[in-house]
Amino acid sequence: MTDKSDVNESLLKFPCDFTIKVFGLRSDEFEAVVFTIVNKQVPHLSDHAIQSRFSKNGKYQALSITLHIDSKEQLDRIYQDLSSSPHVLMAL
Numbered sequence: 001m002t003d004k005s006d007v008n009e010s011l012l013k014f015p016c017d018f019t020i021k022v023f024g025l026r027s028d029e030f031e032a033v034v035f036t037i038v039n040k041q042v043p044h045l046s047d048h049a050i051q052s053r054f055s056k057n058g059k060y061q062a063l064s065i066t067l068h069i070d071s072k073e074q075l076d077r078i079y080q081d082l083s084s085s086p087h088v089l090m091a092l
Helices: 003-007 031-040 072-085
Strands: 017-026 050-054 059-069
Touching: 017 031, 017 072, 031 050, 031 059, 031 072, 059 072
Parallel strands: none
Antiparallel strands: 017 059, 050 059
């Protein structure tokens, strides 16, 4: 039997470096929109923190963003903000 306190405990230990993957349709503004969303929660985000790749046919763009995260709440806010954007198809 699992203790309820174990269910709420994160497998991550904060602070930590964490990579978020964000997917969307390729557009001129996709990367800038994602950068703005993430930068709101992680100020002073470096341009080097983001790596970009396009799908084979060029229709989609995937961003891998490595961040220094201080808390589970901060990470949850980033995912919530990304998921709320119409530019983001998926965030993992």
